[in-house]
Amino acid sequence: MTASLETTDLRKAFGGVTALDGATVRFRHGQVNALIGPNGSGKTTFFNCVTGMIRPDSGRTTYRGADITRKAPHAIARAGIGRTFQLCRVFPRMTALDNVLAAVRPGGVLGGLRGARSRAQTDRAREWLTRLGIEHLTDVEARNMSWGQQKLLELAGVLMADPETVLLDEPAGGVNPALLDRIGTLVRELNAEGRTFVIVEHNMDLVMSISDHIVVFDRGRPIAEGPPSMIRTDERVLGAYLGV
Numbered sequence: 001m002t003a004s005l006e007t008t009d010l011r012k013a014f015g016g017v018t019a020l021d022g023a024t025v026r027f028r029h030g031q032v033n034a035l036i037g038p039n040g041s042g043k044t045t046f047f048n049c050v051t052g053m054i055r056p057d058s059g060r061t062t063y064r065g066a067d068i069t070r071k072a073p074h075a076i077a078r079a080g081i082g083r084t085f086q087l088c089r090v091f092p093r094m095t096a097l098d099n100v101l102a103a104v105r106p107g108g109v110l111g112g113l114r115g116a117r118s119r120a121q122t123d124r125a126r127e128w129l130t131r132l133g134i135e136h137l138t139d140v141e142a143r144n145m146s147w148g149q150q151k152l153l154e155l156a157g158v159l160m161a162d163p164e165t166v167l168l169d170e171p172a173g174g175v176n177p178a179l180l181d182r183i184g185t186l187v188r189e190l191n192a193e194g195r196t197f198v199i200v201e202h203n204m205d206l207v208m209s210i211s212d213h214i215v216v217f218d219r220g221r222p223i224a225e226g227p228p229s230m231i232r233t234d235e236r237v238l239g240a241y242l243g244v
């Protein structure tokens with residue numbers, strides 16, 4: 001199995017708090033991977049290090065064989081990795097369509113507001129809104145959408161950049177069951193079309209139903225990995241969640 005995203009001995013401390021404590025992880029290309037673990041086990045810090053949002057104190061990250069450890073977030077995005085955030089990032093006073101277009105404009109939001117709209121890009125943005133089931137919100141400002149709709153909008157923006165690997169940080173957090181189903185189905189469909197996923201998620205039903213491979217973190221490093229059937233019954237995983 002080819003490793004897509006690989007870290008070696010990643011370490012990160014915030015003052016006296018060790019968030020990542022030698023995380024060596026391989027996520028596989030072409031799969032839906034999940035990263036789970038108790039609160040504070042380092043999952044978001046891992047995403048932040050991998051995507052260049054924060055610098056690890058030491059260790060290495062490679063993506064499809066290339067070292068991306070010290071690269072800036074935009075360079076990592078260009079290499080093919082897209083991500084969403086736990087606390088959803090959309091522009092509240094922009095419409096859904098403009099939010100999705102802003103995701104791919106050179107110069108970000110300002111470029112998006114000033115630049116001429118290319119017909120092809122607008123069509124593609126509309127296609128993603130449709131695919132995510134929020135086309136009826138095309139001209140609605142993000143601040144007037146529900147939390148779940150905003151999460152779908154953020155994902156549409158990420159997909160607009162056409163990443164081959166997508167990191168999702170708690171896609172199910174605060175989302176109602178109907179939207180949850182849609183997110184699960186969409187992830188499997190996008191994966192069937194060739195996209196690799198790494199998903200940080202606390203909703204175990206979702207994780208177990210959509211993942212091919214699960215890595216479990218505890219205290220900043222992996223303690224177990226394997227398919228859902230194995231993780232479900234792993235004593236170390238149960239111990240980490242129960243704090244024993």
Ligand SMILES: Nc1ncnc2c1ncn2[C@@H]1O[C@H](COP(=O)(O)OP(=O)(O)OP(=O)(O)O)[C@@H](O)[C@H]1O
Binds near residue numbers: 018038041042043046
């Ligand atoms: N910017 C920061 N400053 C100080 N401590 C931080 C910072 N970011 C994370 N931490 C600490 O690092 C540890 C790991 O946090 P992180 O958010 O990565 O865990 P997590 O597994 O994503 O948790 P959750 O599931 O609750 O989102 C925690 O103890 C957290 O308090």
